[in-house]
């Protein structure tokens with residue numbers, strides 16, 4: 001009996017040690033990840049400002065930062081994995097929608113349709129994303145290091161109130177501007193007859209994407225409002241299990 005109890009406590013200790021080691025690894029990885037992402041978006045911010053100061057126009061700005069933007073925005077897919085394996089307490093669905101819609105904007109809209117790259121709406125969503133991500137990743141970094149300045153916490157949970165609608169406006173305007181080019185060129189579309197016997201019209205797909213902002217965006221926005229109440233006002237919020 002005594003030995004069983006002893007075994008039990010050894011096992012328990014081992015499990016606790018494992019949990020501690022795992023969370024230490026998770027914390028180390030997240031700290032590294034968030035520092036790298038803060039740096040990446042800071043580089044983007046500086047590149048955009050330098051371009052604008054030197055050239056005095058936004059024309060050509062997207063092209064000049066496209067590679068860095070594609071790299072750091074695509075890497076953000078890792079955040080869906082963070083949620084899925086449980087190292088951050090965030091919904092996979094909320095994070096998935098946020099990250100995938102951004103990746104879609106970057107790769108399948110702005111990168112694929114050269115004619116729209118100089119639109120003001122592109123600069124609008126780029127500026128908003130950049131500001132948001134610098135704030136968000138520095139918030140996570142300082143939080144993990146237990147040295148979170150209040151102004152970063154304040155900015156993380158207040159600026160989105162304006163930034164989210166502005167970012168969405170930039171994204172929707174960009175897709176809207178892309179529609180005539182997509183219709184004219186028939187890009188990424190498949191018309192019948194073809195050997196796969198499949199028809200796909202990218203133009204209508206984009207219309208559906210635009211419409212999908214109506215049910216999806218409020219969910220992201222209200223999620224952030226709930227997070228805001230929890231973090232800034234200390235409200236206890238019971239989230240439904242997924």
Ligand SMILES: CCCCCCCCCCCCC[C@@H](O)CC(=O)SCCNC(=O)CCNC(=O)[C@H](O)C(C)(C)COP(=O)(O)OP(=O)(O)OC[C@H]1O[C@@H](n2cnc3c(N)ncnc32)[C@H](O)[C@@H]1OP(=O)(O)O
Pocket residue numbers: 030034079088089090091094095097098100101102104128129132136140143144159160163164165166167168171209212213216217220223224227
């Ligand atoms: C294929 C075609 C798809 C087309 C889809 C079309 C539909 C699209 C509709 C959607 C529109 C989106 C538009 C969007 O792109 C526009 C913009 O972004 S504009 C700029 C403004 N944006 C924002 O402010 C972004 C706000 N969103 C977010 O911050 C996140 O993405 C979100 C997942 C929504 C919310 O974040 P989260 O739930 O993680 O909240 P918290 O930050 O409070 O964190 C919760 C806890 O998790 C910990 N955490 C999370 N991530 C990390 C990390 N990287 N490192 C460390 N810790 C992390 C965090 O600390 C919290 O922990 P705890 O509760 O323990 O304190």
